Amino acid sequence: MALLRCLLVVLAVVVASAGLDLAEENGSAGRHVSPSPAPARAPAPSGKHPCLDNSPNMSEKTGEEAGEVVHDYGGLQCYVTGSRRSGRAIILVSDYYGFRAPKLRQIADKVAYSGYYVVVPDLLYGDPYTDDPARPFWVWIMAHSPEEAAEKTKPLIAALKKEGMSSVGVGGYCWGGKVVVELSKTEETQAVVISHPSLVVVHDMTEVKRPIEILGGERDTITPPLLVHQFEHALDQNNRVDHFVKIFPKAPHGFACRYNASDPFAVKTAEEARAEMVQWFDKYLKQHREFQLQ
């Protein structure tokens, strides 16, 4: 029920800004043209839903990809990078823009360098959100339930364990954050990290069973600091589970994986977010591995 309400709020904002998107379509770069006249309902500050801000440039050059795409890994197409021999896997779940986003793959490669086998599954089944005005966000999202995506991730985790991975961590961004929270309510993984999540509600935190790190942005209007602190409070009451919460100063929604690469502060913030995530996984996945070897 709470999730539905959250989704409806999201939809209301998107619907309110849909008209603007059409008007902006023929503008130059056009995405941040100030809205005029004002729509009936207040749009997000940029005139666009923050989850859809700063969409990835799919042909952006971020350097060579270290990994490859495999077509059936636990039933999912996945980008895989790093060494299987590490015996530790991290699954990264994308935002609405899917597993092809160059910056997400760059993050996966960098996490792999920290000693992990990293897998980025295509949980949107070749159908990422594309800013196509013919298919508004609220129509698109109906086909992409995060709860279902969490279920579809379980065979991937099973496949990783079958291949000898002694520990599996899962990180997620925006929509992927909700997917990861659903997985954290099971005992499938060793630890989870969510960055600027969307659709996550306070009640979710009462069901979390795995160590969870939450990375929020001070300027995130989807999951603002107030909501992150409510998550933290709910986790404090949930004494089964270790948790760590950090709010990044001046960071907008999307700061960890859809940052502006020409803005040194945004790049630094994204790097810090990645480092925090790796530290959390090091704490729970590497320790677990040593424990297993004893």
Ligand SMILES: *[C@@H]1O[C@H](CO)[C@@H](O)[C@H](O)[C@H]1NC(C)=O
């Ligand atoms: C954009 O421009 C094209 C060609 O000038 C026109 O056919 C189309 O209707 C315009 N779209 C919008 C949303 O204004």
Ligand SMILES: *[C@@H]1O[C@H](CO)[C@@H](O)[C@H](O)[C@H]1NC(C)=O
């Ligand atoms: C997208 O990336 C390509 C390749 O780096 C670049 O040539 C292009 O200008 C970029 N497009 C935008 C809109 O930034």
Ligand SMILES: *[C@@H]1O[C@H](CO)[C@@H](O)[C@H](O)[C@H]1NC(C)=O
């Ligand atoms: C990205 O950052 C650069 C440098 O701060 C700035 O000039 C540019 O306007 C920013 N782009 C966007 C889309 O915010």
